[in-house]
Amino acid sequence: DAKTTQPPSMDCAEGRAANLPCNHSTISGNEYVYWYRQIHSQGPQYIIHGLKNNETNEMASLIITEDRKSSTLILPHATLRDTAVYYCIPSGYALNFGKGTSLLVTP
């Protein structure tokens, strides 16, 4: 499984964009990059995934570098309800959650 590196914690002011980085330099060519989040003790929630093109959905945008060694999840207008642990997971199958980034959105 590819290893990931994410900052352990980040803060973001409500209404501002939250940019969460992830390094996955050992990702395989056929592994997608998945992003999930977990709000305290709830089931992990799928956010977005991509292979090599940038992706956008109603929740977030995903920017993947051309060499696929890193990606950034963008929450364009963070709200207090976006406070959660965010996991970047290169995956072909079983999810290896790693440590994630604890995002705190402040008023």
Place this chain on the structure above:
Amino acid sequence: AAGVIQSPRHLIKEKRETATLKCYPIPRHDTVYWYQQGPGQDPQFLISFYEKMQSDKGSIPDRFSAQQFSDYHSELNMSSLELGDSALYFCASSLMGLAGLQETQYFGPGTRLLVL
């Protein structure tokens, strides 16, 4: 949209007892996964099933077993429970895509198991 259903949501057991957790996947999903999340830990993959066959195995203790039934629901059976088995247990489901790759996993709300 229908989500993954897990039951029970909360369970309290004594040491050395057995427990059975159930998971009902999203309709049409053919693959289920089980994850364990200890206190202050990140979720860890236990085991998965595709079309009633075990498809992958993670850090599942030998005291645990699981199966997937013909209606695609799955059960995680835990025997000789230990204090360290106290955790959140999540089930996720996905659909095998046309290219033979598993599509996105969607998680249930979890079962909180407390072993006393």
